[in-house]
Amino acid sequence: MSGPDRVPLDPVEVAAATLASLPDMTHRRLRALIERGGGPVGALAGLERGLAAAVLCEGASTAELPARQSLARAWQTAARSDRTARTLVARRTRVHVVGRPGYPLDEDLPDRPEVLLAEGDVPEALDRPRVAVVGTRAATPNGLDDARQLGATLARAGVTVVSGLAIGIDGAVHEGALDAGGAVIGVVATGLDVVYPRRHRILFDRVRASGLIMSELAYGTQPRHYAFPVRNRIIAGLAQLTVVVEATLKGGARITADFALEYGRTVMAYPGSRRNPASAGANQLLYDGATVVLDPADVLLELGFSGSGARPEQRALPLGDQAAVLEACHGEPATLDQLASRARLSPAQVVAAVRALERDGWMERSRGLCWPR
Amino acid sequence: MLAAVRSATLIGVDGQPVTVEVHVSSGLPAYQVVGLPDAAVRESRERVRAAVLSSGLEWPQRRITVNLAPGGVRKTGSGLELAVALGVLGANDALPAGVLDGVAVLGELGLDGSVRAVPGTLALVDALARAGVSSVVVPLPNASEAELVGDVRVRAARTLGELRACLKGEEPWPDWDPPAPPADDGCATGTVDDELVDLSDVRGLPFARQALEVAAAGGHHLLFCGPPGTGKTMLARRLGTILPPLSHPEALEVTRIHSAAGMPVGGQLVRRRPFRAPHHTASTAALVGGGSGRARPGEITMAHRGTLFLDELGEFAPSALDALRQPLEERAVRISRQGVSLTFPAAFQLVACSNPCPCGSGGNECRCTDAQRERYRRRLSAPLLDRFDLRVRVDAPESDDVAGESSAEVAARVAVAHERQRARYADWPWSQNAHVAAGAVPRLLPLGPEADSVWRELIADRQLTGRGATRIRRVARTIADLADSAGITAEHLESAAAMRGDVP
Numbered sequence: 038m039s040g041p042d043r044v045p046l047d048p049v050e051v052a053a054a055t056l057a058s059l060p061d062m063t064h065r066r067l068r069a070l071i072e073r074g075g076g077p078v079g080a081l082a083g084l085e086r087g088l089a090a091a092v093l094c095e096g097a098s099t100a101e102l103p104a105r106q107s108l109a110r111a112w113q114t115a116a117r118s119d120r121t122a123r124t125l126v127a128r129r130t131r132v133h134v135v136g137r138p139g140y141p142l143d144e145d146l147p148d149r150p151e152v153l154l155a156e157g158d159v160p161e162a163l164d165r166p167r168v169a170v171v172g173t174r175a176a177t178p179n180g181l182d183d184a185r186q187l188g189a190t191l192a193r194a195g196v197t198v199v200s201g202l203a204i205g206i207d208g209a210v211h212e213g214a215l216d217a218g219g220a221v222i223g224v225v226a227t228g229l230d231v232v233y234p235r236r237h238r239i240l241f242d243r244v245r246a247s248g249l250i251m252s253e254l255a256y257g258t259q260p261r262h263y264a265f266p267v268r269n270r271i272i273a274g275l276a277q278l279t280v281v282v283e284a285t286l287k288g289g290a291r292i293t294a295d296f297a298l299e300y301g302r303t304v305m306a307y308p309g310s311r312r313n314p315a316s317a318g319a320n321q322l323l324y325d326g327a328t329v330v331l332d333p334a335d336v337l338l339e340l341g342f343s344g345s346g347a348r349p350e351q352r353a354l355p356l357g358d359q360a361a362v363l364e365a366c367h368g369e370p371a372t373l374d375q376l377a378s379r380a381r382l383s384p385a386q387v388v389a390a391v392r393a394l395e396r397d398g399w400m401e402r403s404r405g406l407c408w409p410r
Numbered sequence: 411m412l413a414a415v416r417s418a419t420l421i422g423v424d425g426q427p428v429t430v431e432v433h434v435s436s437g438l439p440a441y442q443v444v445g446l447p448d449a450a451v452r453e454s455r456e457r458v459r460a461a462v463l464s465s466g467l468e469w470p471q472r473r474i475t476v477n478l479a480p481g482g483v484r485k486t487g488s489g490l491e492l493a494v495a496l497g498v499l500g501a502n503d504a505l506p507a508g509v510l511d512g513v514a515v516l517g518e519l520g521l522d523g524s525v526r527a528v529p530g531t532l533a534l535v536d537a538l539a540r541a542g543v544s545s546v547v548v549p550l551p552n553a554s555e556a557e558l559v560g561d562v563r564v565r566a567a568r569t570l571g572e573l574r575a576c577l578k579g580e581e582p583w584p585d586w587d588p589p590a591p592p593a594d595d596g597c598a599t600g601t602v603d604d605e606l607v608d609l610s611d612v613r614g615l616p617f618a619r620q621a622l623e624v625a626a627a628g629g630h631h632l633l634f635c636g637p638p639g640t641g642k643t644m645l646a647r648r649l650g651t652i653l654p655p656l657s658h659p660e661a662l663e664v665t666r667i668h669s670a671a672g673m674p675v676g677g678q679l680v681r682r683r684p685f686r687a688p689h690h691t692a693s694t695a696a697l698v699g700g701g702s703g704r705a706r707p708g709e710i711t712m713a714h715r716g717t718l719f720l721d722e723l724g725e726f727a728p729s730a731l732d733a734l735r736q737p738l739e740e741r742a743v744r745i746s747r748q749g750v751s752l753t754f755p756a757a758f759q760l761v762a763c764s765n766p767c768p769c770g771s772g773g774n775e776c777r778c779t780d781a782q783r784e785r786y787r788r789r790l791s792a793p794l795l796d797r798f799d800l801r802v803r804v805d806a807p808e809s810d811d812v813a814g815e816s817s818a819e820v821a822a823r824v825a826v827a828h829e830r831q832r833a834r835y836a837d838w839p840w841s842q843n844a845h846v847a848a849g850a851v852p853r854l855l856p857l858g859p860e861a862d863s864v865w866r867e868l869i870a871d872r873q874l875t876g877r878g879a880t881r882i883r884r885v886a887r888t889i890a891d892l893a894d895s896a897g898i899t900a901e902h903l904e905s906a907a908a909m910r911g912d913v914p
Contacts, residue, residue: 373908374614377617384617405801
């Protein structure tokens with residue numbers, strides 16, 4: 038039983054995926070194994086000849102030794118199983134291994150993942166320019182809106198959006214890009230068969246259908262708090278540019294941005310109010326020298342897209358009631374009451390004007406509030 | 411010896427005629443009540459006996475059987491006591507034969523033979539009048555209330571002894587004072603919690619005011635959503651001041667319900683539309699009716715023909731709110747009890763206020779996380795929100811806003827709109843736009859070609875469901891009625907759609 042588009046299993050890929058799914062595997066251990074074994078196939082064979090113990094016990098204190106040795110035995114047992122191979126076939130997983138064509142990251146990165154598993158219907162998502170958009174889970178409505186808008190802008194320009202499928206900014210940017218018909222990559226900190234957070238079940242399905250879900254962790258790996266910061270280095274590594282929409286001072290988004298800086302990539306950030314704790318991290322990044330995003334198109338400019346194509350086309354400026362209503366917004370969300378009072382128009386006139394502005398893309402409306410875009 | 415006296419008992423908020431049959435026979439002295447009496451009725455034995463003795467009359471030292479017919483209906487309360495006492499007197503030959511023919515008797519007895527008031531007199535007398543009773547004897551305090559029924563002769567009773575004398579023709583029937591005249595006509599200005607309110611107290615908020623006017627004109631349910639202190643509650647409390655007063659049949663209906671629920675009605679018709687504002691800790695039974703023991707009408711029935719105002723909608727128990735859904739559709743609530751199924755009328759207009767999120771600000775200053783907001787929003791179920799034809803976001807008025815129109819000006823337009831609707835729906839079982847059956851909407855609320863294209867555009871743009879679209883169309887009809895316009899225009903549809911926002 039094999040997938041329609043990928044018939045033969047590559048022995049190197051199977052070996053690499055099997056190694057990655059050994060118990061208590063870390064990316065450092067995996068790298069050591071593969072380097073000493075002279076490649077994944079050699080490393081898998083070497084496990085039987087004491088490679089496991091050699092890698093695990095190197096530099097371990099005497100107190101740790103017994104535990105390491107029993108883990109080495111567990112590795113040997115686990116490596117004999119063909120469960121991983123069967124899972125790869127059943128789920129039509131793609132395996133990206135360092136040193137082989139199609140490996141999506143820069144191989145010079147110090148803590149690169151040796152193996153990356155990917156599922157999804159649009160592997161071409163990796164072939165396009167990739168931009169990571171990250172942010173806090175405790176986002177404000179404005180932040181979520183910015184994220185959605187940025188996701189849509191990038192998607193329309195043919196850029197692949199990379200993020201972490203978390204609640205808040207991550208989810209919003211994925212949604213924005215998907216709604217605009219773009220390709221997205223979600224990098225998760227669990228096995229590819231685990232949906233976390235559960236609330237994003239539908240979003241996971243959408244990402245699979247219009248892009249890829251990637252992970253360096255074995256199937257069945259449940260969420261662990263320490264896995265998320267480690268995962269963030271992959272998000273930063275996959276993207277040539279990282280945008281922080283809203284971030285708290287100490288959050289995962291800051292960690293992603295730090296990785297991106299360490300890898301020498303551009304980091305951009307949305308400025309926010311100094312009173313907004315959800316913007317403190319992004320503001321700190323700007324203070325530290327990140328590039329400011331005032332408009333989603335700024336990200337495209339930074340990527341080298343020509344300005345004319347990226348900026349929205351020129352529209353006729355609104356006139357009369359419409360101009361008065363747009364002016365009355367004061368650049369912020371306002372109720373129809375406030376617009377009517379400020380513009381000194383009747384409710385019916387305001388309704389007509391808002392509707393026309395909405396149609397022409399000057400204004401957005403949600404939850405009973407209107408704001409200029 | 412046998413005597414039968416007509417009386418009535420309350421079932422829910424309706425009266426049920428009861429025939430009290432008393433049989434006195436030889437045997438050991440005993441007193442038995444049969445025919446599904448509840449505890450209060452069974453307890454009445456001691457009161458009846460003491461009252462008869464205190465009135466200087468004889469209590470037969472024989473076997474007394476009291477039967478309450480029809481036997482299948484549970485009799486509640488103490489309003490049957492006077493009838494039982496007269497039955498005992500009749501069966502004991504202490505009353506001339508025939509004086510109780512065609513007469514029904516209501517009243518509770520005191521140990522000294524005095525006759526005390528009973529709740530629900532209007533409903534009871536109404537039911538008796540329909541059953542063909544020509545004359546009723548009621549406790550003196552209930553006499554003016556009983557007179558509201560109209561086509562029945564009302565007699566008042568003060569004490570059992572006096573009543574017996576009146577029935578025998580030995581004494582004149584006692585007179586009663588007419589009720590105090592109504593304080594005001596209750597139309598232009600309403601009072602809520604003894605506070606004089608008028609729509610001109612509200613500054614600015616033209617859009618929210620229009621929504622309130624539309625709600626009043628078309629009977630649409632209304633939800634205001636916004637930060638605390640912006641005037642949502644202030645506006646909602648003024649709905650009563652722009653609604654037309656109750657018509658005579660409506661007033662009778664409302665008075666009957668209020669009287670049956672034990673509210674003092676003071677012997678006169680309730681003219682002002684009820685305004686009920688239960689606290690958000692209210693239980694499901696308190697809202698929709700029921701409860702343990704006798705099923706009691708809930709707030710929605712007390713708000714019949716008026717307004718049910720739910721402030722802080724999100725703070726109500728979700729189960730209590732969801733229980734409102736069926737009555738909102740059917741305009742009545744059915745409560746099933748062991749053996750009986752009661753239907754309480756509940757044709758109320760729902761007006762609710764809600765905050766947009768836990769912190770309340772909702773706008774730019776909101777510091778709630780998305781998760782908090784989502785949790786808050788989920789307290790209000792989508793089916794409940796869907797039943798609000800009007801959902802309006804309200805924020806604080808601008809600092810330079812001035813007072814708007816007074817209630818009287820708005821009420822005049824609302825009255826005209828009501829008249830237009832009454833004429834349009836003369837052949838239909840409803841009288842307001844909000845209640846037009848979905849199937850009749852295309853025929854009764856037609857759209858011109860221009861309006862029709864806007865209508866289709868709206869459905870496509872906002873991804874409206876059939877039901878949501880129909881609701882917008884009904885509201886548009888009300889806006890047209892307020893503008894005294896024969897047809898629904900594109901502008902009316904746009905305004906209606908804007909008044910059905912995706913809040914909270």
